[in-house]
Amino acid sequence: MTEEKHFVEIRHAKKSFGTLEVLKDINLTVERGQIVGIIGSSGSGKSTLLRAINDLDPLSGGEVWLDGVQVNKSLPHRQYEKHINAMRQQVGMVFQHFNLFPHLTVRDNVTMAPKLLKGISNDEAETLAREQLEHVGMLEKIDAFPSQLSGGQKQRVAIARALAMKPKLMLFDEATSALDPELVEEVNQVMKKLAEEHMTMIIVTHEMDFAASVCDRVLFMEKGVVVEEGPPEVIFKNPEKQRTREFLRKHIEGAA
Amino acid sequence: MGLDFTVVPGFMDIILLGALWTVAITVASAVLSFFGGIFFAVIALYTHWTVRLPFKAFEWLFMGTPLLLQLFLIYFGLVQIGIDLPAFVAGVVGLGLHFAVYNSELIQTAIIAVDKGQMEAARTLGLSRGEALRKVVIPQAVRDVIPPIGNNMIALLKDSALVSVIGVSELTLSAQRVIGKTYRPFEFYLVAAAVYYVINLCMEWVQRRIERRIALSR
Ligand SMILES: Nc1ncnc2c1ncn2[C@@H]1O[C@H](COP(=O)(O)OP(=O)(O)OP(=O)(O)O)[C@@H](O)[C@H]1O
Numbered sequence: 150m151t152e153e154k155h156f157v158e159i160r161h162a163k164k165s166f167g168t169l170e171v172l173k174d175i176n177l178t179v180e181r182g183q184i185v186g187i188i189g190s191s192g193s194g195k196s197t198l199l200r201a202i203n204d205l206d207p208l209s210g211g212e213v214w215l216d217g218v219q220v221n222k223s224l225p226h227r228q229y230e231k232h233i234n235a236m237r238q239q240v241g242m243v244f245q246h247f248n249l250f251p252h253l254t255v256r257d258n259v260t261m262a263p264k265l266l267k268g269i270s271n272d273e274a275e276t277l278a279r280e281q282l283e284h285v286g287m288l289e290k291i292d293a294f295p296s297q298l299s300g301g302q303k304q305r306v307a308i309a310r311a312l313a314m315k316p317k318l319m320l321f322d323e324a325t326s327a328l329d330p331e332l333v334e335e336v337n338q339v340m341k342k343l344a345e346e347h348m349t350m351i352i353v354t355h356e357m358d359f360a361a362s363v364c365d366r367v368l369f370m371e372k373g374v375v376v377e378e379g380p381p382e383v384i385f386k387n388p389e390k391q392r393t394r395e396f397l398r399k400h401i402e403g404a405a
Numbered sequence: 406m407g408l409d410f411t412v413v414p415g416f417m418d419i420i421l422l423g424a425l426w427t428v429a430i431t432v433a434s435a436v437l438s439f440f441g442g443i444f445f446a447v448i449a450l451y452t453h454w455t456v457r458l459p460f461k462a463f464e465w466l467f468m469g470t471p472l473l474l475q476l477f478l479i480y481f482g483l484v485q486i487g488i489d490l491p492a493f494v495a496g497v498v499g500l501g502l503h504f505a506v507y508n509s510e511l512i513q514t515a516i517i518a519v520d521k522g523q524m525e526a527a528r529t530l531g532l533s534r535g536e537a538l539r540k541v542v543i544p545q546a547v548r549d550v551i552p553p554i555g556n557n558m559i560a561l562l563k564d565s566a567l568v569s570v571i572g573v574s575e576l577t578l579s580a581q582r583v584i585g586k587t588y589r590p591f592e593f594y595l596v597a598a599a600v601y602y603v604i605n606l607c608m609e610w611v612q613r614r615i616e617r618r619i620a621l622s623r
């Protein structure tokens with residue numbers, strides 16, 4: 150097959166839900182340690198693209214590669230399940246609505262998957278939980294249940310849960326959209342910290358300021374195509390395409 | 406002749422032994438109906454139709470016919486095909502499977518109602534579908550139906566009196582035997598009723614404790 154040189158590579162991604170074409174021939178590459186932002190109006194296909202990367206929404210056509218391995222390669226069902234579970238362990242995902250496991254404590258939310266999938270001991274799990282929760286500033290809530298946390302705290306635990314699998318790549322789908330405005334910053338701080346540690350990240354966001362401050366590159370999507378991509382200085386200050394300018398103008402007006 | 410409770414203490418040992426059997430059969434059947442309910446729910450929701458359809462017939466048998474008939478079938482019927490179960494075991498199997506089918510209905514609905522983001526989050530971490538069900542979805546579904554399952558278990562306690570017909574010396578049959586000796590039906594049925602009531606209270610207490618323990622985990 151093709152010689153692989155990019156860390157993440159999406160080639161000719163297509164996706165339809167019934168007759169609705171949601172992704173139309175998308176290409177995207179991300180290098181190790183890069184942070185890529187995806188912006189665009191509601192329904193443009195941002196989540197679908199992100200979710201195609203770990204095959205949560207399988208593509209109808211095209212390829213996804215991660216670190217030299219094709220994620221969505223065609224294999225017999227059983228083998229594919231094994232393969233995709235192994236791939237997903239390497240990709241952390243953070244959802245808009247946190248999706249913490251409400252029946253588990255914060256500690257068990259973080260350690261459940263590593264214990265089950267990597268067979269680590271209870272002692273190792275405890276160390277891992279403390280380490281990851283410390284990292285997101287949530288160590289003091291280690292014994293709490295999700296129902297006892299604020300939205301911002303939940304999202305930080307969700308990030309710790311994803312990081313506990315030691316992923317190579319982190320995907321964020323509007324991690325702060327469901328939060329009260331005063332709770333957004335604490336989550337953004339955690340994401341900035343990851344950026345400083347050179348975690349490779351793909352971030353779908355409606356927060357233009359945040360995207361401008363952390364991303365190396367920003368993609369603007371509309372109706373299933375990437376209209377324009379480039380460094381944030383260009384996309385936000387001086388975009389080439391008329392449609393990008395319109396989106397940004399509307400978005401800034403909408404926010405005001 | 407009026408009521409005379411002075412005869413009661415002399416037969417309390419037989420009544421209490423019967424109560425013990427009632428508790429034993431209720432607890433054993435409750436455990437079977439709980440795990441059976443989870444197992445049946447998984448069959449109903451996640452297996453191929455070749456497994457699911459025969460299961461539906463089995464489910465109909467347990468939901469659509471009298472429990473009494475089911476107990477006769479298990480105790481007297483199975484002997485004919487070489488399965489000779491002791492009365493206690495036959496009673497537990499009958500009660501347990503009967504209520505497992507009812508619990509399964511509750512658990513199925515609850516599994517479907519678990520937010521689909523839970524399955525997604527688990528799959529994203531690398532869990533297989535089966536692992537995600539076992540670790541994430543089913544525990545939440547079961548937690549959500551603890552109160553109605555608790556009600557089923559109270560119903561199970563009351564229906565456990567039916568196993569007297571296959572000769573298990575539980576509370577109701579013990580009371581009958583004492584009545585046979587004393588000709589004091591009113592007194593001893595009342596005593597039996599009081600003992601059922603006490604067992605019932607204990608079960609409600611256990612249920613409340615479980616509910617309090619899981620209150621935080623919602
Ligand atoms: N499972 C699905 N079945 C059918 N249609 C879907 C499904 N998921 C997404 N869609 C449709 O695909 C289109 C793109 O959805 P997507 O969630 O990717 O958009 P988005 O850019 O993330 O939007 P938002 O900013 O609102 O999150 C939408 O029109 C949506 O209704």
Ligand SMILES: [Mg+2]
Binds near residue numbers: 195196197323
């Ligand atoms: Mg979206």
